Structures are given as C-alpha cells and as structure tokens.
Amino acid sequence: GQSLEQPSEVTAVEGAIVQINCTYQTSGFYGLSWYQQHDGGAPTFLSYNALDGLEETGRFSSFLSRSDSYGYLLLQELQMKDSASYFCAVLGSGGYQKVTFGTGTKLQVIP
C-alpha cells in the first residue's frame, strides 16, 4: 500500500520561512504534488515534482528526493493568509491517475 506521513501541525511567524515535510512509503509513482486547503474550502494545487530536485513557484518551492523517499514544501515570506492545511499527494502509485493524499499539516502563521 501507500502511506505519506506529514507533521500534524506547524506554527511559524509572519515573514519567516517554513518547511513542511512529507515522507512516504509507496511502490513507485509518477510525481509528488502539494495542495493548500483553507478551512471550509477545497484543496488548491500548489506544485508538482515529477523529477528529483527543487521546483519554485513564487513564494512556494517544493522538493523531491526519490532515493530518500522524501519531499518538502517550502513557504517563504509567510503571510497570515498562508494559515491553512497543506497536503502532499502522490500520483500513479497503485493505479494510473490514482492520487493518494498525505496525512496533512495544519500551518498556523502568527504575528
């Protein structure tokens, strides 16, 4: 089966940098995605890593290392509106186009 583990909660200060980790045990996949979800809202796509290395999109960066079974989301210049839940997700493990979400991390940004 597939499992993706994330820290359940992270607290960080406005303006700071925070890293949210995702460690996984899965038998092969196409790529690792990250989604943001505000309370009461739907998940929104942030980034996708098909290959190992760093992908940068504005204030958000995502990293994947298949050899270490590990990825992370890096949020820079934190803003209060970044307070939300963040999920990693793998594509294609256990089935073409199948998506499995990680356990999720609730980020609280404090002044």
Place this chain on the structure above:
Amino acid sequence: DAMVIQNPRYQVTQFGKPVTLSCSQTLNHNVMYWYQQKSSQAPKLLFHYYDKDFNNEADTPDNFQSRRPNTSFCFLDIRSPGLGDAAMYLCATSSGNGPYEQYFGPGTRLTVT
C-alpha cells in the same frame, strides 16, 4: 468562470435515504475523481474515471456508486447513507497528461440525520 461545479453545496438526507451528488466540469478533462473528506482528515479517494474507464478503490464501501454518462458530468450515489457517511464530498478533474494538476470543485457537505 467556475471550472468544476458541484451541486448541491449542502445536502441533508435521512438515514437510509438514497442521495445523489453531482459534479460537472467545463475543462474537458479526461480524469474525474470523487473524494470523501471528514473533519481534520485528508481527502480519501473513492473512485476515479479515466474517460469511461472506472477505477474503484478497494476500501470504498459498496454503498457508494458512481456514474459518468459523458465527459462533463459525474455522479456519486450513496444508496443507504449512514451517520458515518456525513462528510464533505469533493469532485476533482485532471487532464490526464502533461504537468499534473487536479482542479477541485467547492465540495458538497453531506449531513445525515
């Protein structure tokens, strides 16, 4: 300009009374997904379609069924809702090729009384 539309946004049903949730998309995407999400948990995949090819998760209860009559529409049928089926139901789409991204609808919050 909504791309993935879910109706209704809120649904109240009685224990054991069948209910259907609907999803439509204007993106012409090949892949459509249904997720169940309970409070403070991750979305849990129930089914997904690649075109008409239906993929059922092994742990999705038989009480849950799905239909995709055409590219644009997908339905989730809960034949006999129990109290444990109260949750947010999320529909999502993806193109099925190229850089991977899922587009989510706003969700339907189901309450079972």
